Amino acid sequence: MKSNPIPSLTRLLATGLVAAISALTMATASYADGYPDRPIGVMVAYSPGGATDFQARVATLASAKLDKEEQPVSIGQPIYVTNKPGAGGRKGWNWFAEKAPTDGYMLAAYNVPHFIAQSIVFDTKYNIGNLEPVGNWGADPAVLIVGKDSPFNTAQDLVEFAKGNPGKLTVSGAGKFVGHHIAFLQLAKASATDMQYVPGKGGVGALKLVKGGQVKAGFNNLSDSARAGDDIKILAVADLERHEFLPDVPTFRELGIDVDNSSVNFRGLMVPAGTDQAIIDFLAEKVPVMFGDNKTLGKMKQTNSPVRIMNRDEVIAMWQERQAALTELLATLKDE
Amino acid sequence: MEFLTHFDKVFTLYHIGLLLGGTLAGLVLGALPGLSPTMAVALMIPFTFHMEPASGLILLGAMYTSTVAGGAISAILVNVPGAPANIATALDGHNMANQGRAAEALQYCFISSFTGGLIGILVLIFFTPPLAELALRFGPSELFWIAIMGITIIGTIGSSSVVKGLLAGLFGLALSTIGDNPMLGEERFVFSEHLESGVHIVVALIGLFAIPQVFTLFANAAEDDQSTVHKLGQSRLFQSIRYNLSRFRALCIGSLIGTVVGIIPGAGGQIAGLVAYDQTRKTSKDPDKFGQGEPDGIIAAESANNAMVGPSLVPLLTLSIPGSPTAAVLLGGLLIHGLFPGPDLFSIHGETTWTFINSLLVAQFFMVVIGLFLSQHSGLIMKVPGHYMAAVILVLAVFGTYSIQSSYSDVLIMMLLGIFMYFASRFGYGPAPLVLGIILGPIAEDNFLQGKLIGESGDGLFSYFTSGPINLILISLCIGSIVYSIYSSRKSKTAD
Numbered sequence: 001m002k003s004n005p006i007p008s009l010t011r012l013l014a015t016g017l018v019a020a021i022s023a024l025t026m027a028t029a030s031y032a033d034g035y036p037d038r039p040i041g042v043m044v045a046y047s048p049g050g051a052t053d054f055q056a057r058v059a060t061l062a063s064a065k066l067d068k069e070e071q072p073v074s075i076g077q078p079i080y081v082t083n084k085p086g087a088g089g090r091k092g093w094n095w096f097a098e099k100a101p102t103d104g105y106m107l108a109a110y111n112v113p114h115f116i117a118q119s120i121v122f123d124t125k126y127n128i129g130n131l132e133p134v135g136n137w138g139a140d141p142a143v144l145i146v147g148k149d150s151p152f153n154t155a156q157d158l159v160e161f162a163k164g165n166p167g168k169l170t171v172s173g174a175g176k177f178v179g180h181h182i183a184f185l186q187l188a189k190a191s192a193t194d195m196q197y198v199p200g201k202g203g204v205g206a207l208k209l210v211k212g213g214q215v216k217a218g219f220n221n222l223s224d225s226a227r228a229g230d231d232i233k234i235l236a237v238a239d240l241e242r243h244e245f246l247p248d249v250p251t252f253r254e255l256g257i258d259v260d261n262s263s264v265n266f267r268g269l270m271v272p273a274g275t276d277q278a279i280i281d282f283l284a285e286k287v288p289v290m291f292g293d294n295k296t297l298g299k300m301k302q303t304n305s306p307v308r309i310m311n312r313d314e315v316i317a318m319w320q321e322r323q324a325a326l327t328e329l330l331a332t333l334k335d336e
Numbered sequence: 337m338e339f340l341t342h343f344d345k346v347f348t349l350y351h352i353g354l355l356l357g358g359t360l361a362g363l364v365l366g367a368l369p370g371l372s373p374t375m376a377v378a379l380m381i382p383f384t385f386h387m388e389p390a391s392g393l394i395l396l397g398a399m400y401t402s403t404v405a406g407g408a409i410s411a412i413l414v415n416v417p418g419a420p421a422n423i424a425t426a427l428d429g430h431n432m433a434n435q436g437r438a439a440e441a442l443q444y445c446f447i448s449s450f451t452g453g454l455i456g457i458l459v460l461i462f463f464t465p466p467l468a469e470l471a472l473r474f475g476p477s478e479l480f481w482i483a484i485m486g487i488t489i490i491g492t493i494g495s496s497s498v499v500k501g502l503l504a505g506l507f508g509l510a511l512s513t514i515g516d517n518p519m520l521g522e523e524r525f526v527f528s529e530h531l532e533s534g535v536h537i538v539v540a541l542i543g544l545f546a547i548p549q550v551f552t553l554f555a556n557a558a559e560d561d562q563s564t565v566h567k568l569g570q571s572r573l574f575q576s577i578r579y580n581l582s583r584f585r586a587l588c589i590g591s592l593i594g595t596v597v598g599i600i601p602g603a604g605g606q607i608a609g610l611v612a613y614d615q616t617r618k619t620s621k622d623p624d625k626f627g628q629g630e631p632d633g634i635i636a637a638e639s640a641n642n643a644m645v646g647p648s649l650v651p652l653l654t655l656s657i658p659g660s661p662t663a664a665v666l667l668g669g670l671l672i673h674g675l676f677p678g679p680d681l682f683s684i685h686g687e688t689t690w691t692f693i694n695s696l697l698v699a700q701f702f703m704v705v706i707g708l709f710l711s712q713h714s715g716l717i718m719k720v721p722g723h724y725m726a727a728v729i730l731v732l733a734v735f736g737t738y739s740i741q742s743s744y745s746d747v748l749i750m751m752l753l754g755i756f757m758y759f760a761s762r763f764g765y766g767p768a769p770l771v772l773g774i775i776l777g778p779i780a781e782d783n784f785l786q787g788k789l790i791g792e793s794g795d796g797l798f799s800y801f802t803s804g805p806i807n808l809i810l811i812s813l814c815i816g817s818i819v820y821s822i823y824s825s826r827k828s829k830t831a832d
Binding site: 049050053054057061082083085086087088090091094121168169170175196197198201202204205208209211212213214215224227228229231302303304 | 374375377378379381382385472473474475476515516518519520521523529532533534536601602655656657658664665667668671672673674676677678679680741742743782785786789790792793794
């Protein structure tokens with residue numbers, strides 16, 4: 001059989017394509033080789049001074065650290081934080097997904113479940129599909145709290161009260177569609193009771209409502225609540241296991257109330273989709289090492305910031321799990 | 337008297353250096369529009385990561401105190417308040433500067449800041465435990481009435497008539513509803529993506545005050561290109577001090593209101609100056625002089641916003657609940673060193689805490705000395721020709737606005753509001769009631785919504801908002817404020 005010109009053209013095209021692709025990958029490989037050669041930014045979608053901003057600054061302290069042989073321990077370049085607050089984080093994350101450079105020099109801090117819940121409820125430009133996590137540094141579970149003079153001493157007391165008095169149990173939290181709100185929805189659903197959620201002005205505002213006795217109970221950050229000492233009683237942790245900061249406080253599941261870890265506030269770093277795979281791989285390898293620096297961990301412990309270091313694959317799995325759980329939970333809310 | 341035993345740590349060479357540097361930097365940063373005290377302290381916190389706890393806190397404390405006073409410098413000299421807290425200062429301060437009494441106005445500003453600041457810190461030192469209990473009793477219903485009380489003074493501040501003041505205030509309230517409301521979990525009036533995060537209070541402040549000033553300066557420069565902004569005037573420091581301290585009533589009202597507003601978490605220290613200004617005017621023999629360069633206006637406003645600093649730390653240090661937005665940022669500065677608010681702060685960490693509080697006391701002295709020195713020499717600014725000044729203000733306004741949230745939308749909003757205000761001011765509308773509307777709108781709305789949810793699941797909406805001694809006192813103050821306004825306008829009409 002004679003060779004006709006068409007296959008040879010295909011072959012030519014194929015060869016060309018292979019050459020082009022290999023040239024492209026070589027180019028990017030060499031590009032990634034030099035990465036990073038200048039300081040890297042981290043966009044925080046909340047105001048300076050807030051918990052996320054503050055922890056992001058501490059978590060990235062060790063980025064430029066060198067070992068004894070003057071070799072970089074993790075990323076090898078300093079990291080600076082830039083704040084784009086507004087609309088509960090949506091302003092910054094919208095910008096990040098749509099307009100941030102994909103050259104690996106602009107990372108962003110994520111807050112789960114906030115950004116995932118927002119991408120389900122609102123018309124956002126971001127979702128778990130167009131963001132690529134590179135590592136997780138912290139996990140702050142929501143805890144159920146009451147004031148120190150409250151008649152309630154256990155989570156069951158609260159649920160009993162709510163059953164007898166529909167709509168009378170006021171529960172504060174940091175706002176709508178944040179971890180505290182998710183935990184509240186789960187508690188109301190699991191106990192089949194009618195409770196009243198009172199969104200506060202951020203976590204601090206919600207804590208104030210509980211301490212001042214204006215609401216009967218509240219969900220708040222484990223870190224802030226553990227610090228509050230005798231001012232409040234902590235009844236239960238919305239996580240799968242007890243927390244090292246509060247070894248005596250049971251989880252909801254231990255108490256027979258089906259509230260899982262969907263409301264845990266995870267914090268970590270991500271890059272926009274479209275970033276070169278070599279850069280993602282580089283960051284995925286180095287970022288958890290940076291979080292694990294001894295001095296950083298010391299500062300985190302000192303500030304009562306609960307650390308949970310996770311690598312890229314673990315975060316991807318966690319995001320997908322949350323996406324499924326939150327879609328189901330928030331769907332019932334939308335129908336109301 | 338435990339605090340007396342902890343002064344030795346303040347007077348080390350290093351700490352005095354930090355106090356001096358912090359105060360000086362704070363005065364300069366405070367005078368720049370956009371760099372509010374909250375921003376300045378937030379930007380400083382990463383620098384304290386590597387410092388000793390006491391040193392870091394001394395730096396932050398000095399910055400906090402002096403940025404609040406620094407905002408008055410630009411308010412007086414160029415009619416652009418450095419932060420929302422200094423709006424009331426601009427009302428009379430800039431008029432005094434226009435009359436060639438800028439140095440005098442600045443001296444009143446710093447002497448009153450010092451007096452108010454000192455009283456505030458002393459309240460912090462001596463009355464922390466009982467006041468912390470009081471702070472917790474201000475819940476949504478109480479904060480709602482405080483916001484309403486603020487709204488009752490909107491009509492009488494900085495506009496040519498009450499009706500115009502109210503209209504401007506109403507427009508401000510309307511602007512404050514734009515954007516995301518975390519309480520409702522909804523976006524409102526976001527017809528353009530630039531409005532996504534609403535109208536930020538400092539963005540509005542810069543737009544409404546700085547941009548009309550830029551236009552005015554350019555317009556005047558075209559008429560007479562040799563024109564300077566205004567004369568500094570003679571400076572007679574000791575006379576100023578004597579006169580300032582003799583204005584006992586204004587100082588007392590300012591310091592008292594500043595202290596009370598500072599303690600109440602969520603009321604926003606931003607309104608302390610305006611409320612004090614209004615009360616001083618209402619109780620004055622000559623209320624008509626206010627707004628035309630009356631020293632009492634500056635004295636009341638500046639003593640109030642500095643008296644707020646100390647008490648705003650009361651609920652922060654004891655209950656971990658900040659009394660002002662800046663105190664909220666300071667919380668991060670405490671936590672990074674493992675200093676958790678609560679009883680431990682005054683026992684286990686007593687030495688660091690008292691060193692910090694004492695340094696705030698010492699910082700007041702640094703502030704007044706440096707401030708008075710600067711006011712003697714602020715003539716350098718006043719000699720700058722108007723069109724250069726306008727250009728500088730414009731650059732700072734754009735730069736300052738962008739830096740708040742790294743947002744280009746904010747710059748657009750700032751310019752639009754500024755152009756709008758330039759024309760509106762020609763018809764007698766003032767920027768102060770508009771900004772006040774933007775500040776008070778969210779406080780009133782958010783607390784009403786919270787109170788509504790709490791009230792409806794309790795004894796009912798009406799009884800929730802009208803029961804309890806604090807609510808009743810606040811309601812009677814609101815009524816009193818309205819009745820007095822009607823009474824005084826009737827009186828001045830019959831006098832005409």
